[in-house]
Amino acid sequence: MLKAMLGEAWQAMGANRLRSGLTMLGMVIGVGSVVLMLAIGQGAQYSVAQTISTMGSNLYIVIAGSTSAGGLRSGSGGGPTLTIGDAEAITELDGVANVAPVQQGTQQLVHGPNNWSATVVGTTPPYLDARAWTLQSGYPFGDSDVRAATRVALIGQTAADNLFPNDDPLGKTVRIRQNPFVIIGVLARKGQNLDGRDQDDTLIIPLTTAQRKVFGNPFPGSVRMIMVQATSAEAMPAVEASMVALLRQRHRLREGQDNDFYLRNLAAAADSAAETTRVMSLLLGAIASVSLLVGGIGIMNIMLVSVTERTREIGIRMAIGARQRDILAQFLFEALMISVAGCLIGLLMGIGGALLTNALTDMVIVISGTSVLVAFAVAAGIGIFFGYYPAHRAAALDPIEALRHQ
């Protein structure tokens, strides 16, 4: 019975190939775009999650703020409002895991004939822990290097690739403003950060060396920013509150006076980035679903036409003993066949399109089994949902009326 129905549905589809094909095309485009959009959306979510995981968790960045001395306001990071002492005081707070003062800027790096512009980060040893950054080879510098302002450096993968195209950078020397730095460690690869900047295009050196030899520091003991890592996500609100209170007290700010520093919650930024991509991928999926819906309506339309055209056939079938459910099943089956066939082709096209997108752009795509399954189930559901009404109309025809048709 099922086999006979399959054969008949196939025959009915074959009887009007162009029409079946065009109807199917609606489903093909619908399913294809859903699969493609889900792949792109999930890819974006995946790459953001990946980026967030490289950023380091539960991080705050405290940035030196504007001083409003004498009515002259400097921009953020411009004033000497944060000090090494502030950083040390924050270390003592409850719930704080790592604290690293940071002074950074873009500098020209030179090694022999090669030169390359990269972000030079002057900091202290806890920086690597706060950012969960490991070394691929070599060793990190220690507190003694910071105290003695030694000229050692840790190099990121991108900077290393450009300065040492064929060599192992370990033990080699890089010059910044004529100062030689010995590379004692090579950092593991991290990729882009949330702003799209390459985190591996960097050189990490002791904070003291950076201030004295590279950036210069008009206000000794001051620092541009401090990276603070809380012990856990739950600890963050308490850490934030006590940190603000501590800094206000240390900076002798009176009640009502603005903070002379900025606090950036990187965890919150990460959450909002993740939320943004989640909403974006939902939106993409929703837009694509509209085309699936249009495809379904196309099926309904064609099935209604088909029922009208084949009224006499339905009458003949009823006259020789087809029950209502036989007619219902026949037309439902045809609708299902169109939608499932369209879905299969659409799946292939969607996956092909996703792979092509991946090949032509550097967009990350993720094709998950669930999204494929969902697309398939939705297509089958659409076949049944939009096929039911025409099939029901066919089954409800009066045998005599149907036979007399035309």
Add this chain to the structure above:
Amino acid sequence: MPEAVIRTVGLGKSYLTAAGSFPALKGVDLCITGGEFVAIMGPSGSGKSTFMNLLGCLDTPSSGDYFLVGRNVAHLARDELAALRNRCIGFVFQGFNLLPRMSLEDNVALPLVYSGCRRDERRQRARSELARVGLADYAGARPNQISGGQQQRVAIARALVNSPQLILADEPTGNLDSHTSAEIMGLFADLNRQGISIVLVTHEADIAACAARQVRFRDGLLVSDEPTRSETPC
């Protein structure tokens, strides 16, 4: 005396039209016993087709009762009527009513699909019915590749495929020339000799003469019912 295949009691049918209710059939009493060959005649619009559709369980009466092989089927549900059409009655139409996209074999086998037969059995029975009407060599052909007479033979084969006790034919020769009509009537006479009851509507006296009994309708009423006088062999 053989059991009555068909017994109608005051069978009536009114159609709802724009002008109101139109009584096409006004109470017909008729009894047909097993193995009979009955011709129904009468002027156009006298209600013959209306009556046949009721006998064929394609339509339901407005009044009266219809006993098919002893069972009152006047008020059965749609699916029960469908099962009767499938198994108890073979209907032959004036316009053949074959499905154009299907091979002749598939056309003949179609009733078996609805009675839930297996594929190989369907095939075998369809072929043997095609052979019975003399079209064994045309199993794979399409309806539009054969003549009208041949198409009516296929329709008869389809009516026979579920071995019904009763064949109903509404002007089966209406679209055929006299020579082909005679061939089709020969086929009906054969089937009747094999014990199948046949009720046939016709406008032509020589076609009606093949039947042993002739019934006349006028204005929705049965006006005469008598055996055929001249014995013309079919």
